[in-house]
Amino acid sequence: MTLVRERRHQEPLTLSISPPHYHRTTASFIAGDPSPSSFSSSPESSSPVETLNDLEKLTVLGQGSGGTVYKTRHRRTKTLYALKVLRSNLNITTVEADILKRIESSFIVKCYAVFVNSYDLCFVMELMEKGSLHDALLAHHVFSEPVISTLANRILQGLRYLQERRIVHGDIKPSNLLINEKGEVKIADFGASRVVAGGSYGSNGTCAYMSPERVDPEKWGFGEVGFAGDVWSLGVVVLECFLGRYPLTKIGDKPDWAGLICAICCDEKVEIPASGSPEFRDFVEKCLEKDWRKRGTVEELLLHPFVKNRL
Numbered sequence: 471m472t473l474v475r476e477r478r479h480q481e482p483l484t485l486s487i488s489p490p491h492y493h494r495t496t497a498s499f500i501a502g503d504p505s506p507s508s509f510s511s512s513p514e515s516s517s518p519v520e521t522l523n524d525l526e527k528l529t530v531l532g533q534g535s536g537g538t539v540y541k542t543r544h545r546r547t548k549t550l551y552a553l554k555v556l557r558s559n560l561n562i563t564t565v566e567a568d569i570l571k572r573i574e575s576s577f578i579v580k581c582y583a584v585f586v587n588s589y590d591l592c593f594v595m596e597l598m599e600k601g602s603l604h605d606a607l608l609a610h611h612v613f614s615e616p617v618i619s620t621l622a623n624r625i626l627q628g629l630r631y632l633q634e635r636r637i638v639h640g641d642i643k644p645s646n647l648l649i650n651e652k653g654e655v656k657i658a659d660f661g662a663s664r665v666v667a668g669g670s671y672g673s674n675g676t677c678a679y680m681s682p683e684r685v686d687p688e689k690w691g692f693g694e695v696g697f698a699g700d701v702w703s704l705g706v707v708v709l710e711c712f713l714g715r716y717p718l719t720k721i722g723d724k725p726d727w728a729g730l731i732c733a734i735c736c737d738e739k740v741e742i743p744a745s746g747s748p749e750f751r752d753f754v755e756k757c758l759e760k761d762w763r764k765r766g767t768v769e770e771l772l773l774h775p776f777v778k779n780r781l
């Protein structure tokens with residue numbers, strides 16, 4: 471699990487974006503909500519879900535450190551949605567909601583509406599029927615290079631879309647990569663994201679997938695506004711899919727904080743298995759270059775032979 475949800479409740483993100491516009495709406499849907507009203511923000515002008523009362527809960531899809539994700543059905547249209555209910559922290563949630571409002575990409579999980587009251591923040595999202603890449607890895611253990619290549623291509627296209635809008639995701643990892651019925655992978659969860667206005671890094675994210683310059687900025691220097699950090703995280707995910715385990719620590723290593731920090735930040739290059747194809751090895755090496763100045767960029771990696779023309 472991540473630090474991000476814990477930190478969400480401690481330190482508000484500061485972003486130079488204007489807050490979304492909130493509408494008053496009824497939301498008796500939220501169990502235990504004693505207040506007669508809540509606020510909603512719809513990422514689309516005509517959202518298919520106008521109030522939370524439109525949705526009936528079917529099952530629990532998953533649990534994160536900040537809340538619960540439900541499978542829901544629209545009472546009238548019968549369309550299925552995922553509903554993520556987080557404990558509300560308005561400073562942060564307006565930031566996340568505003569980022570989600572800007573996003574419309576087939577490589578990123580769609581958010582149709584956001585409802586906020588004093589207790590909960592509810593995101594109405596596209597249902598990703600096959601769950602997360604983390605779940606898929608538990609079930610399949612490893613993936614073949616063609617599968618990893620398609621997955622890497624989709625994530626890179628999602629990152630390119632975000633980068634064009636100056637958004638750093640900040641928490642690319644298997645449980646934030648969701649899979650739909652067609653087997654397409656999309657990026658989710660913008661709780662650690664930020665819109666780049668200057669050169670500073672946010673402190674949210676999941677340490678195991680963080681780049682050296684985020685873990686130890688003094689040693690590695692700040693990466694240019696943080697996009698390189700998302701590329702590093704992608705490299706960790708790609709290698710994890712190949713090996714079937716978290717790749718930066720060795721089998722048998724004590725899974726402690728110090729060992730992890732050392733594995734990410736020490737000068738040694740990340741070990742890439744010799745059993746991978748030359749294209750795979752080169753791609754991973756370019757993502758997991760410790761010096762962010764020499765790391766592959768999203769644009770360069772999209773042209774790399776390992777992922778080029780894959781979808």
Ligand SMILES: Nc1ncnc2c1ncn2[C@@H]1O[C@H](COP(=O)(O)OP(=O)(O)OP(=O)(O)O)[C@@H](O)[C@H]1O
Pocket residue numbers: 471472474475531532533534535536537538539552554579595596597598599601602605645646648658659
């Ligand atoms: N849109 C969705 N469609 C289908 N399942 C989803 C969707 N969003 C989340 N889930 C499921 O719910 C689980 C919990 O998601 P959530 O984003 O709350 O936490 P997490 O990312 O797994 O962990 P954390 O947020 O604590 O890092 C996911 O791992 C996934 O299995």
